[in-house]
Amino acid sequence: MLYTVGEMAKKLNVAPSTLRYYDKEGLLPFIERSDGGMRMFKDEDLELLLIIDCLKKTGMSIKDIKTFMDWAQQGDDTINLRLQMFQEQRKLVEAQISQLQDTLDILKYKCWYYETAKAVGTTSIPRAMKTEDLPEDVRPYKEKYDKMRKHAK
Amino acid sequence: MLYTVGEMAKKLNVAPSTLRYYDKEGLLPFIERSDGGMRMFKDEDLELLLIIDCLKKTGMSIKDIKTFMDWAQQGDDTINLRLQMFQEQRKLVEAQISQLQDTLDILKYKCWYYETAKAVGTTSIPRAMKTEDLPEDVRPYKEKYDKMRKHAK
DNA sequence: ATACAAGTTAAAGTTAGCTTTAAGTCAATA
DNA sequence: TATTGACTTAAAGCTAACTTTAACTTGTAT
Numbered sequence: 001m002l003y004t005v006g007e008m009a010k011k012l013n014v015a016p017s018t019l020r021y022y023d024k025e026g027l028l029p030f031i032e033r034s035d036g037g038m039r040m041f042k043d044e045d046l047e048l049l050l051i052i053d054c055l056k057k058t059g060m061s062i063k064d065i066k067t068f069m070d071w072a073q074q075g076d077d078t079i080n081l082r083l084q085m086f087q088e089q090r091k092l093v094e095a096q097i098s099q100l101q102d103t104l105d106i107l108k109y110k111c112w113y114y115e116t117a118k119a120v121g122t123t124s125i126p127r128a129m130k131t132e133d134l135p136e137d138v139r140p141y142k143e144k145y146d147k148m149r150k151h152a153k
Numbered sequence: 154m155l156y157t158v159g160e161m162a163k164k165l166n167v168a169p170s171t172l173r174y175y176d177k178e179g180l181l182p183f184i185e186r187s188d189g190g191m192r193m194f195k196d197e198d199l200e201l202l203l204i205i206d207c208l209k210k211t212g213m214s215i216k217d218i219k220t221f222m223d224w225a226q227q228g229d230d231t232i233n234l235r236l237q238m239f240q241e242q243r244k245l246v247e248a249q250i251s252q253l254q255d256t257l258d259i260l261k262y263k264c265w266y267y268e269t270a271k272a273v274g275t276t277s278i279p280r281a282m283k284t285e286d287l288p289e290d291v292r293p294y295k296e297k298y299d300k301m302r303k304h305a306k
Numbered sequence: 307a308t309a310c311a312a313g314t315t316a317a318a319g320t321t322a323g324c325t326t327t328a329a330g331t332c333a334a335t336a
Numbered sequence: 337t338a339t340t341g342a343c344t345t346a347a348a349g350c351t352a353a354c355t356t357t358a359a360c361t362t363g364t365a366t
Contacts, residue, residue: 083267090260114236
């Protein structure tokens with residue numbers, strides 16, 4: 001089964017111009033062309049397009065994704081390079097998650113802060129509250145918040 | 154205690170030009186100026202700058218952060234608006250984390266895939282392996298990967 | 307055979323979030 | 337008081353990742 005750029009774009013939920021852009025940047029060394037010059041995507045190409053999508057979600061640049069696609073094209077000689085790239089990217093994503101979790105805790109504190117402010121009509125009440133007087137469940141968030149401020153001092 | 158733009162920038166580990174840019178964009182309605190026109194950051198301003206940093210880490214745009222800073226400047230009348238903004242942002246960050254966790258699982262599968270390929274010298278072995286023949290701990294990652302591919306069909 | 311939607315390219319445009327530049331001012335130290 | 341490093345502004349420049357435009361071609365449906 002073969003697909004045009006528009007059909008494949010629909011499958012991936014991206015604009016056709018995006019796939020053309022990726023191709024221009026060398027991310028799609030595997031696509032073939034019809035006699036008339038039109039891109040012909042194969043079923044198996046979907047696999048690699050999904051890997052591109054996955055790497056993009058990790059924040060990898062187009063340029064680095066191209067490097068990977070070139071390696072994949074070269075075959076088994078580049079297995080170790082590809083392994084290293086995935087291991088590195090995995091570490092990066094783990095760090096991103098950890099960073100977001102910290103941020104989330106600050107947001108949780110701020111939600112409590114404004115909920116309390118809303119209940120009493122002023123931010124001065126939650127602002128003045130000491131860590132030991134906070135509800136048990138928000139205390140760790142407040143501690144993280146304090147840590148962040150202390151760090152910037 | 155008062156700080157110049159350079160001193161405050163150092164505390165926050167950003168370039169002075171970044172703070173000037175934020176000021177120009179209206180993110181810092183609280184900073185005062187010396188007679189000579191120089192920005193004078195107060196100790197309490199650090200708090201708000203850290204909030205800007207936090208909101209940035211959630212992916213919030215400069216424009217939306219400005220909206221929040223304006224609300225904060227207006228005082229207690231905007232408590233509910235600010236609460237809603239933090240609640241929404243919290244949901245967004247939770248979704249981001251969940252998305253990254255899915256991506257991480259794919260990466261974990263790929264790490265196993267290339268480790269196995271490395272051991273045997275070819276990707277054809279891990280590629281051909283059926284889900285039920287995988288090590289128990291990678292099976293869920295493979296299942297997620299299959300799901301993703303099925304979804305794009 | 308013809309119409310026409312969807313494909314092709316190169317090149318220009320867009321957006322966000324800064325950074326750099328240029329020309330000039332402020333303020334702390336010798 | 338003179339120097340000097342850090343400040344000020346407006347405006348231009350930068351980068352990534354696309355998107356849009358314009359002029360043209362392909363391939364399918366009638």
